[in-house]
Amino acid sequence: MLKISREEIIDGKFERVLNFFRSRSLWMLYYCTGCGAVELPPTMTSRFDMERFGISPMATPRQADILLVTGYVSVKTLKRIVYSYEQMPEPKWVVGFGSCPVNGGIYWNSYATINQLDKYIPVDISIPGCMPRPQAVIDGLLSLMDSIKKGEAVGYKKYRMNNDWYKKNQREILERTKPVLGGKK
């Protein structure tokens, strides 16, 4: 399991000053893996207008702060998510969008989708719902801003410190060498 707990790596006072400014300007990389992507256009456009909170979309992982994983994550997608996540510069945060990254959602017993995204990359905040309404998305992102300000959203430090554990979980899925159920190919 994780060697370092969340409480031990909370940001110090100097970091918290920076965090105040960081939390007001979040660039979001939305990795539209599943159906959750349909809720993003209304959230971004004039009716709900995410940009009034300083959150706006970004096209490349190298310039983004938030990785938004919208929907179920298949094994092939997981590999790309890990690539994108590792390309992002720190500080970075991950938002699990919808029930699927939490526990698999309605695809929990599928052979193709992973169940807990938190085992492979650190998820800072999860927005439950299938799908979450734009109000819930905005509420979730505001909670993320709050926890960034408090210095509690430190998933990227967790990833760096427990890298072995995350890498081991990723390898178990991505580099499988023998059958899971023991059947023949």
Add this chain to the structure above:
Amino acid sequence: MTNRDMAAKIAGGWSDAEAVPRFHNQIEVTCGNPDTIAGMLHYIQSLGFEHMSNLTCVDWLEENRFDVTYNLWSYKYKIQATVKAGIDRGEPKIPTVMDVWPQAQAYEQEIHEMFGVDFIGNPDLSSLFLHNWKDIPPLRKDFDTEAYSKEAYGAQRNKEV
């Protein structure tokens, strides 16, 4: 031409084919000898079924059989034909129909991945959707997807309320 006439024409022209008219504009054709499926489909194509809209597979676990199913459509007569070829489940092999419809390649690749059917003559049967798959093909009826998910991804069933 109605589907009744077309069914009679197919059954009359190819000895292994057994054609039954279904309702409206549909025909069900059963291929008696799967080794000749390509020739049979070529014959059916020459009757006016120029469009292969789908190629799929049905797993009959109790009868130990895979039904490789070709859905054909005739623009000229507005008739839809379902051609079924039953093959042995233990050793699933069938010739490719790429020579009749080249687009069958990708369908056959997918069926090979999901059901394990071997399409003889198809040059590329590599993995299409699954990443590093080691178990039995996942869409077979004897594959337990819930047990797989529990074992591989740590899935948990919620308590029944």
